[in-house]
Amino acid sequence: MTEYTVGMWMYSNGGGEAIQNKIVSQLRERGINTITNLNLANATAQGGVITCGNVVMEELDAFFSYNAGQQTPYQVYLYQVLNESVPCLNNYNAFALSEDKLKTAHKLARAGVRTTDYRLCNRTNKQSLKQTIREWGGRLVYKPTDGWGGMGIVKVEDERSLDMLIPFLDQTNIPHLYAERFVNYDMTDYRIDIVDGHFVGCYGRKAPADDWKTNITSGGSIMMREPNDELIAIAKQAAAITGLEIAGVDIIYDLEREEYVVLEVNGIPAFATPEQEAMGLNFNNAKIARIVDLIERKAIEQRAVKQNVHTLEPMLSKQYA
Ligand SMILES: Nc1ncnc2c1ncn2[C@@H]1O[C@H](COP(=O)(O)OP(=O)(O)O)[C@@H](O)[C@H]1O
Ligand SMILES: [Mg+2]
Numbered sequence: 184m185t186e187y188t189v190g191m192w193m194y195s196n197g198g199g200e201a202i203q204n205k206i207v208s209q210l211r212e213r214g215i216n217t218i219t220n221l222n223l224a225n226a227t228a229q230g231g232v233i234t235c236g237n238v239v240m241e242e243l244d245a246f247f248s249y250n251a252g253q254q255t256p257y258q259v260y261l262y263q264v265l266n267e268s269v270p271c272l273n274n275y276n277a278f279a280l281s282e283d284k285l286k287t288a289h290k291l292a293r294a295g296v297r298t299t300d301y302r303l304c305n306r307t308n309k310q311s312l313k314q315t316i317r318e319w320g321g322r323l324v325y326k327p328t329d330g331w332g333g334m335g336i337v338k339v340e341d342e343r344s345l346d347m348l349i350p351f352l353d354q355t356n357i358p359h360l361y362a363e364r365f366v367n368y369d370m371t372d373y374r375i376d377i378v379d380g381h382f383v384g385c386y387g388r389k390a391p392a393d394d395w396k397t398n399i400t401s402g403g404s405i406m407m408r409e410p411n412d413e414l415i416a417i418a419k420q421a422a423a424i425t426g427l428e429i430a431g432v433d434i435i436y437d438l439e440r441e442e443y444v445v446l447e448v449n450g451i452p453a454f455a456t457p458e459q460e461a462m463g464l465n466f467n468n469a470k471i472a473r474i475v476d477l478i479e480r481k482a483i484e485q486r487a488v489k490q491n492v493h494t495l496e497p498m499l500s501k502q503y504a
Pocket of ligand 1: 326336364365390395
């Protein structure tokens, strides 16, 4: 049996460590060794290789990067470089896309997936924001394009509030302003997990009574929720368009337009925590199984590519001799 070695960097809080152990042992059963805790923050690049501790990253057959905390530009930069020679999950390009709300919404919209109405405005053109709030019936949602956990998101409910916000934005170094039409919804959402094109789980979140944001960090609470076929189809489509092998698709229902709207596609959707599992969220094992399949396939493909290069090398050198 061929021995493969893959690398992994996964969050350990909220039950992450137990999930990691399961992934590692299931990979082991398939002849795949896993080196864990490969945090690119501790890596350096030189002479054609990235070294993390004493591990040469380029020798890995695949790299599974699953840490929900915000990554530093350094980690992200090395992730991008590594992705050139080792299959990374998620692949870097899709990960980078999913970190940006405008790029994600734009790509989805171009592919015909319903997203919220959005507009990117030049910060030097304040009038365009005023124009936007007028067009959207006197309301808009301002969002940092790279935010998370509901942070920095502001609902502006009239033009006067916008007049208050603009001088504040002027003091920041935000290069451009991203706004969305406020969707009238029931303050609950769907989080649908897709791995490698397969549906693995669904739950919902409910905003607290005094907020319109469903994020857990904004006080939102988890609810059990069954998806319908339409939701699953939308989530699969959104995952495919973003290119994420592992995706958590957030969807709300627009009460006015009577349609589902994709709010965002998360590239590092968390597993259910032990507390959430106790509530009945039982998708972890299905998700782990799909991720293990995915890592195995990527590792086998990578090894085949490397071996082909080696068999081709002598032929090529003869050809050019
Ligand atoms: N355009 C919108 N209309 C209505 N509610 C929204 C809109 N955008 C975001 N929300 C609410 O705010 C929450 C956070 O927004 P989101 O775009 O997912 O940012 P984050 O990356 O910070 O989670 C969503 O879960 C949803 O409840
Ligand atoms: Mg969100």
